[in-house]
Amino acid sequence: MTVQLVLNALPGAYAVTRRARNMPVPDWAHGEGLVSVTQAPDETSILCLEDRVPAAEQCSGGWQAVQVSNLVDLDVPGVVLSAVQPISQAGLGIFVTSTFDRDYLLVRAAESIAARMAWITAGHHYCDGKVTYRLAMPSDGEALAQVHFETWQETYAKIAPPEVRLALNLAHRKRYWQARLETAAQTLVAEVGGRIIGLCALSGCAAEVDHLYVLNTARGAGVGAHLLRLARNFSATVGNTQVTLAVVKENTQAVGFYAAQGGRVVAEKQDKGPLWKSDNLIFGWPVAKQVATA
Incomplete structure (x- = not known):
């Protein structure tokens, strides 16, 4: 099932930081932009704007965040697939994180033009500030x-x-x-x-x-x-x-x-x-x- 999406670029470069399972969430994680903390049995991952992450942290930086602006119920099929499939078919990397209301997609900033064009040619709308492509x-x-x-x-x-x-x-x-x-x-x-x-x-x-x-x-x-x-x-x-x-x-x-x-x-x-x-x-x-x- 293919869903036409409205994708809204978020400003700033993002990073994903890996921390030990028992370490508390640090103060630098909090602030503007998208923030996601995922605690797993063997690690804790923190997603936030890259410029807040201390140099000593183990992290992967240089990610562009994109919000799926469509408001859909949690169990509506095809939303994540519609977003991920064009990027995968273009040979690009992507990872997804979600809130209760929306999904967020992250692609390498260096590959963001290729990702945008992959979404656009798949029939999605890409919003960069006030301009939609x-x-x-x-x-x-x-x-x-x-x-x-x-x-x-x-x-x-x-x-x-x-x-x-x-x-x-x-x-x-x-x-x-x-x-x-x-x-x-x-x-x-x-x-x-x-x-x-x-x-x-x-x-x-x-x-x-x-x-x-x-x-x-x-x-x-x-x-x-x-x-x-x-x-x-x-x-x-x-x-x-x-x-x-x-x-x-x-x-x-x-x-x-x-x-x-x-x-x-x-x-x-x-x-x-x-x-x-x-x-x-x-x-x-x-x-x-x-x-x-x-």
Whole structure:
């Protein structure tokens, strides 16, 4: 049984400490964040924020904690399996701890991007602060078209010819996204309060980013960079060694952004499309299954 989950990232790095069975729970274990004390016949384990654990303690640090925000009864089947299975299938480590109301998942912080993408591609929603990341659904067509139309028109207001901007109107974008969402190509979305604020659309083989747009009002918070990292990780999981993205050369803001994200220009080409023969830079990123979280 698969349950669609809402996963909420908790801030900070966590550690699990092993102590002898008869040792009391120390004062440093108490404080902010998730705290779990498990006493077993042969040991006591303490889970808490890593920066509170003294250096002399035997511990395993560097864990990212994620809360399963769904409120379900204790005996509802499939909740933990739905959370753990995508991570296991991705070849990543995970452990689970639970309270009366919720389950908590811990993955290695260095593998957190891979874990997020595994959950997202399994159909779960991943919340990082106020922003939720998920896969686009057919019902998102109109909202995606609005983001695409608005950001493209703003970006290319002084770059694209007027007749091109007129032709690529909202109705055109709606038809495009309605057709695209019927294909197998993956589109990631970022939303706040149920409103889509950004999108990242991959080609069918996931070797190319076809679109990466974030509303102007949502820029500067790292949403575009995070969408790109997720896309790079997904591209690696389906066997690609590089992911590319084309950007119009005159779009200097985007060119600077992609360079800042570690992309390098691997080619140049002219888009010979029927509307606009634009000069494009092709950025490339080598990809691996674990993409850095920085």
